[in-house]
């Protein structure tokens with residue numbers, strides 16, 4: 609009974625919050641009706657790719673390429689804790705999971721961590737926020753199974769080979785997490801070289817995961833010779 613009252617109260621406060629804080633389109637920032645995640649106009653021009661590829665043997669799914677539009681969404685979510693942008697990213701990832709039938713074939717979603725220092729500076733990990741919303745929408749459990757144990761140089765300042773080396777020993781599994789034998793979605797907001805995905809996925813496999821499926825919102829297509837990447841605004845990939 610307490611649970612029902614709690615659930616009803618939660619629904620009530622969510623509705624009240626919707627009235628007090630109406631949603632805005634993550635692209636043009638116009639007000640949008642309740643229950644929508646993007647306005648019709650921006651939705652019709654948003655370049656959904658919903659692509660499947662792979663990265664060092666791990667499957668990788670991404671919603672869109674990292675361009676001027678998705679960059680605005682990603683950076684707003686990352687630097688300004690913009691809930692509309694976070695919600696849109698989560699919804700778009702969920703729709704892609706449904707399209708590929710992934711929702712029913714994985715056991716949990718694991719957000720890629722940031723270092724303690726980054727968390728102190730930013731106050732939150734945007735990927736955890738997206739994972740939380742994905743959980744609300746899909747029912748998938750979130751497990752914060754990986755931690756970043758080393759402060760690393762900003763990836764954006766490095767070339768491809770240095771990015772891979774830079775993350776050596778940067779991630780570890782939280783021992784108390786039950787991930788043995790589980791197939792997990794490893795979530796990040798943006799994937800550039802894939803260095804972060806490769807390192808965290810390997811840490812999870814070494815800890816006994818049955819499989820790791822990498823999923824991100826935007827994939828940055830690189831044209832770099834070492835050290836000259838297009839993702840200059842983005843640090844952590």
Ligand SMILES: [Zn+2]
Pocket residue numbers: 633634635636637638646647648649650651
């Ligand atoms: Zn719009």
